[in-house]
Amino acid sequence: MSNTTINKACFFAAPRETVWAFLTEKDKLAQWFHPSTADLVEGEDYQLVKKGSDPAEPVLWGTVIKMDKPSTLIYTFTFGAFNGATTTVTWTLEEIAGGTRLSLKHEGISEAAGEAAMGLLMVLDKGWDEHLDTLRGSMSSTTSSACD
Numbered sequence: 001m002s003n004t005t006i007n008k009a010c011f012f013a014a015p016r017e018t019v020w021a022f023l024t025e026k027d028k029l030a031q032w033f034h035p036s037t038a039d040l041v042e043g044e045d046y047q048l049v050k051k052g053s054d055p056a057e058p059v060l061w062g063t064v065i066k067m068d069k070p071s072t073l074i075y076t077f078t079f080g081a082f083n084g085a086t087t088t089v090t091w092t093l094e095e096i097a098g099g100t101r102l103s104l105k106h107e108g109i110s111e112a113a114g115e116a117a118m119g120l121l122m123v124l125d126k127g128w129d130e131h132l133d134t135l136r137g138s139m140s141s142t143t144s145s146a147c148d
Contacts, residue, residue: 004110004117006125010132012139013099020070022135023091032135034059042067046075062086077106081120085112104128 012019022028024040034048037056045063049056062076065088073091078084087108094101109124110117 004107004121006104006106006109006121006128008104008128008132010102010136011096011099012102012136014139016070016093016095016100018139019093019100019102020073022139023073024067024069028138031138033131040064040067040073040075078112081116081123082112087112104132 022032026036026039029036029040029048030051035051035056037047037049040046042064045061047056047061048059050059060077060079062078064073064075066072066074071093073093075089076086077089078086087106090105090107092103092105094103106124106128109121113120
């Protein structure tokens with residue numbers, strides 16, 4: 001259902017390649033999202049883990065479906081509350097005058113969550129806001145940014 005798709009957008013005074021690195025590289029993902037067990041690679045599974053957990057406790061996981069550097073990244077996304085069902089996250093990086101427009105589309109939540117969809121939509125919507133705010137902070141030492 002398109003009315004349960006989460007859409008976000010941010011603007012960064014940085015080239016797409018810089019923003020791309022924060023979406024795909026293990027060390028940069030840990031700065032704003034969750035630590036990753038490896039850099040994201042097209043066609044391969046990924047796993048993001050809880051910060052500071054030893055051994056690494058999975059927080060979310062999926063498969064990287066498409067990497068068209070530096071414009072499009074698509075992966076499946078699941079976590080415990082989805083009970084094995086998956087959703088899809090699409091990142092689009094558009095070159096704009098002086099920087100990059102980063103768009104997020106997270107879809108399939110109502111199908112994955114069933115009756116719990118509204119609660120999970122609210123949690124994920126807030127979570128993406130917080131993570132994108134942290135991304136702005138992580139990139140702020142070298143760039144400026146704004147999200148809507």
